[in-house]
Amino acid sequence: IEKRAFMFPSPYCGVRRRQFHSMNRWSGMRHIFLIAACCALSGCSWLDKVRGHPSLEAQSLMEQAQRAEVEGNVEQAGSLLRQAIEANSKDVEARRELARLLLDQGAVDAAVDQLRLAVRQSPDDIDSYTQLARIQLDHTRFRGAEHDITSALAIDSEHVESLLLKAELAEQHGRDALAMETYYRVLSREPESVVARLRLAELQIATGHPDRAAPLLRALSECTAANGEQRAAALWSLGIVYGQLGRWRDAATAPAAAGPPRRAITADDWYRLAYARYTAGDFNGAWSDADRALQLRPAHSLAVAMHSSLRS
Numbered sequence: 001i002e003k004r005a006f007m008f009p010s011p012y013c014g015v016r017r018r019q020f021h022s023m024n025r026w027s028g029m030r031h032i033f034l035i036a037a038c039c040a041l042s043g044c045s046w047l048d049k050v051r052g053h054p055s056l057e058a059q060s061l062m063e064q065a066q067r068a069e070v071e072g073n074v075e076q077a078g079s080l081l082r083q084a085i086e087a088n089s090k091d092v093e094a095r096r097e098l099a100r101l102l103l104d105q106g107a108v109d110a111a112v113d114q115l116r117l118a119v120r121q122s123p124d125d126i127d128s129y130t131q132l133a134r135i136q137l138d139h140t141r142f143r144g145a146e147h148d149i150t151s152a153l154a155i156d157s158e159h160v161e162s163l164l165l166k167a168e169l170a171e172q173h174g175r176d177a178l179a180m181e182t183y184y185r186v187l188s189r190e191p192e193s194v195v196a197r198l199r200l201a202e203l204q205i206a207t208g209h210p211d212r213a214a215p216l217l218r219a220l221s222e223c224t225a226a227n228g229e230q231r232a233a234a235l236w237s238l239g240i241v242y243g244q245l246g247r248w249r250d251a252a253t254a255p256a257a258a259g260p261p262r263r264a265i266t267a268d269d270w271y272r273l274a275y276a277r278y279t280a281g282d283f284n285g286a287w288s289d290a291d292r293a294l295q296l297r298p299a300h301s302l303a304v305a306m307h308s309s310l311r312s
Helices: 002-007 012-041 046-052 054-070 074-087 092-104 108-121 126-138 144-157 160-172 177-191 194-206 210-221 228-245 248-256 269-282 283-296 301-311
Strands: none
Touching: 002 126, 054 074, 054 092, 054 177, 074 092, 092 108, 092 126, 126 144, 126 160, 144 160, 160 177, 160 194, 194 210, 194 228, 210 228, 228 248, 228 269, 248 269, 269 283, 269 301, 283 301
């Protein structure tokens, strides 16, 4: 009978359906009021929890800031990050993001202040310490960088990023032995670290050990984990190694394999390449590279002498 009623509705079916929906609507509203009353009696308010929870509010503001930055609204992104910090003053991630934004705008001191507040609130926040050290190193504030690197390594003595910063600082101070020792520590943790292998090879060249640098550089020139700039740097350094070993033809062809230079090639670099080509008998290539050296430094005495020799 019920099936027939639904299949062949009577003229009153529409009225009954409206009455049914009306009853359902009021029934649903009664349920909502009952749930709200129960929550109020039990001291629970779902909406208040979502809207008033500091970490949730801060996270929402950070997501809005990220979207604003992607859209190019940097000022709005900074404002939203400050609101996120006000909503949850213990959110060190928001402070790190604000510091990065400030640094991009050239406000170095303001960025440092944000990171100082972050490590003060969270003394074990190793990421803020390394970010601080990176900023200080880039702006030759070596004493501050050393303090922050030491603080980071006190948290984790084998933290790779902090060790790389320590090695870089040692290089800035001319402490090559300490820098190489630290790069070896990095490689004991991350054997495939491109940065550590490249810097170690360049230090081996600088300290008169090209034979030790050569295998590192050959491997890096073919390393898929290295980006184009790093592979090019490895090939140029390999050219210097081959020159020091007297392998002039290899010294000339290694940098050429790097393609268009991806880093700032100095006048001395171009002269080294010119000398390798000259010694290998490639006089046209030597002239061209010596000419590039003179374009960068017109008074480069060795390049001037090579031009004179080739002209005669």
